[in-house]
Amino acid sequence: MANLVVRNIDESIVRALKAKSGEKGISAQALHRQILADTLLNPAKKPFVEVLASIPNVGEDADFERIQDAGADDVFN
Numbered sequence: 001m002a003n004l005v006v007r008n009i010d011e012s013i014v015r016a017l018k019a020k021s022g023e024k025g026i027s028a029q030a031l032h033r034q035i036l037a038d039t040l041l042n043p044a045k046k047p048f049v050e051v052l053a054s055i056p057n058v059g060e061d062a063d064f065e066r067i068q069d070a071g072a073d074d075v076f077n
Contacts, residue, residue, distance in 0.1 A: 004036075 014028075021031040046054075 017031060018028050021028045024031060026034075
């Protein structure tokens with residue numbers, strides 16, 4: 001198993017990690033491993049409704065009106 005050294009972490013992050021690990025009854029290193037694994041191997045998925053809501057408003061419905069090509073009806077008849 002590999003080792004990972006993370007330097008220059010803000011002290012408030014270290015305190016929060018130690019506090020959270022204490023609440024869970026595990027070491028700060030164990031919680032750090034868990035956070036890395038959860039974040040990198042099981043990324044959170046956004047609900048479909050949230051993805052739809054994030055699509056920017058880019059125009060009016062008329063801007064996307066379908067225009068039928070001349071003679072296109074003949075292709076399918």
